[in-house]
Amino acid sequence: MKLATWNVNSLKVRLPQLATWLAAAAPDVLCLQETKLEDAKFPRTELEALGYRSACSGQKTYNGVAILCREDLSAVENASLVPADEQKRFLAATARGIRMVCVYCPNGQAVGSDKYGYKLRWFAGLRERLAAELAAHPRLAVLGDFNVAPEDRDVHDPKAWEGQVHVSGPERAAWRALLALGLQDAFRLFPQPEKSFSWWDYRSMAFRRNAGLRIDQILVSAPLAAQCTACAIDKEPRRAERPSDHAPVIAEFSRW
DNA sequence: ATGGCTACGATCCGTAGA
Numbered sequence: 001m002k003l004a005t006w007n008v009n010s011l012k013v014r015l016p017q018l019a020t021w022l023a024a025a026a027p028d029v030l031c032l033q034e035t036k037l038e039d040a041k042f043p044r045t046e047l048e049a050l051g052y053r054s055a056c057s058g059q060k061t062y063n064g065v066a067i068l069c070r071e072d073l074s075a076v077e078n079a080s081l082v083p084a085d086e087q088k089r090f091l092a093a094t095a096r097g098i099r100m101v102c103v104y105c106p107n108g109q110a111v112g113s114d115k116y117g118y119k120l121r122w123f124a125g126l127r128e129r130l131a132a133e134l135a136a137h138p139r140l141a142v143l144g145d146f147n148v149a150p151e152d153r154d155v156h157d158p159k160a161w162e163g164q165v166h167v168s169g170p171e172r173a174a175w176r177a178l179l180a181l182g183l184q185d186a187f188r189l190f191p192q193p194e195k196s197f198s199w200w201d202y203r204s205m206a207f208r209r210n211a212g213l214r215i216d217q218i219l220v221s222a223p224l225a226a227q228c229t230a231c232a233i234d235k236e237p238r239r240a241e242r243p244s245d246h247a248p249v250i251a252e253f254s255r256w
Numbered sequence: 257a258t259g260g261c262t263a264c265g266a267t268c269c270g271t272a273g274a
Contacts, residue, residue: 009273010263034273036263061264062272107274147274166274199274202261213274245262245274 001256002027003100005143005216006237006248007199011035011066014244015043021237022050027250028070029095031102031143035064042066057088065091065102065144075099081125082118089122092133096256098224099137101130103144108165116165119147123174131181134221142183142219145246148175150185154214156195166213183219186231186251198233199246207238218251227253 004027008014011032022030035042035058042056051070057078058064065088067073073093081090089104103126108119134140148171152158161167179185187196197212206212220228231251238247 013263034263107272109272109274164274201274204260206261215274242262 001253002250003029003031003141003143003218003253004248004250005031005033005102005145005218007033007104007145007216007244007246009034009036009244009246011037011043011064012041013242015046017237017240017243019046019050021234021248022052022068024236025234025248025250028256029100029143030068030248031091031100032066032068033064033102033104033145033246035066036061037064055091055093057091059086059088063088063104065089065104067091067093067100067102069093069095069100071095079129081129082121085122090126090129094137097139098256099133099140101133101140101142101144103142103146105145105147107147108171111163111165111168120170120174123171123177127174127177127181130178130183134181134183138221139223140183140221141224141251142178143217143249145216146175147215148172149213149215150175150217153194154197156197156209156211156213161213166215178219183221184225186218186220186225186228187214187233187249189225189228190231196233197247198249200238202245207243216246216249218249220251224253227255229254
């Protein structure tokens with residue numbers, strides 16, 4: 001059984017690549033971020049033809065999350081994690097007893113900015129929500145673009161990035177507070193190549209220089225961690241023409 | 257050097273991403 005996450009940076013633009021990747025990687029579940037589509041424009045029929053049911057929570061131009069699954073999805077819930085938040089960043093659903101949470105965590109723009117404050121408040125809301133999800137669903141996976149590189153080894157040039165947004169102390173503390181609920185970073189359950197990243201800037205040939213960050217993660221509760229057999233970043237879609245700036249992350253489990 | 261791409265919705269540039 002495979003769970004995956006991919007920030008596609010516009011589902012409309014990336015749908016052909018998504019179809020190719022679904023056929024090649026064959027995940028049972030795929031969480032998408034930055035769909036940038038209103039729900040009325042979500043390509044539900046096209047995805048069903050590829051063998052996936054879907055749940056979505058989107059908006060025009062910005063943000064937007066979705067969960068694709070080969071099985072029936074139940075208890076689908078979108079949520080605002082801070083008061084009066086219009087941004088579509090959180091979607092949860094259950095399939096075969098596994099609770100899946102798809103998140104597109106805020107970027108934060110710059111340390112100390114209004115958006116940075118929003119990012120930290122959003123993470124506090126996420127922590128509360130995940131505590132409740134974990135209490136209700138022991139088998140929980142949280143997949144998405146967290147917009148935090150948890151450790152220096154998740155950053156191509158830690159010195160250049162020191163103190164910047166995505167690596168600042170408060171952001172990393174907010175990310176670690178999620179693990180403190182009883183979640184583990186599936187990627188770090190296994191030995192990994194050095195300089196493993198999931199995002200590379202479009203500019204300055206960053207991908208070719210492997211100048212990236214590991215900001216897309218799959219967090220799993222203890223029962224799922226015990227059944228997790230592999231976790232990897234698939235760089236192949238990043239090599240395509242007109243790629244997303246993010247690569248998918250995929251985790252394998254010994255059973256549903 | 258504070259830039260560089262890409263997507264979007266609205267023009268022929270501004271906002272946002274990370």
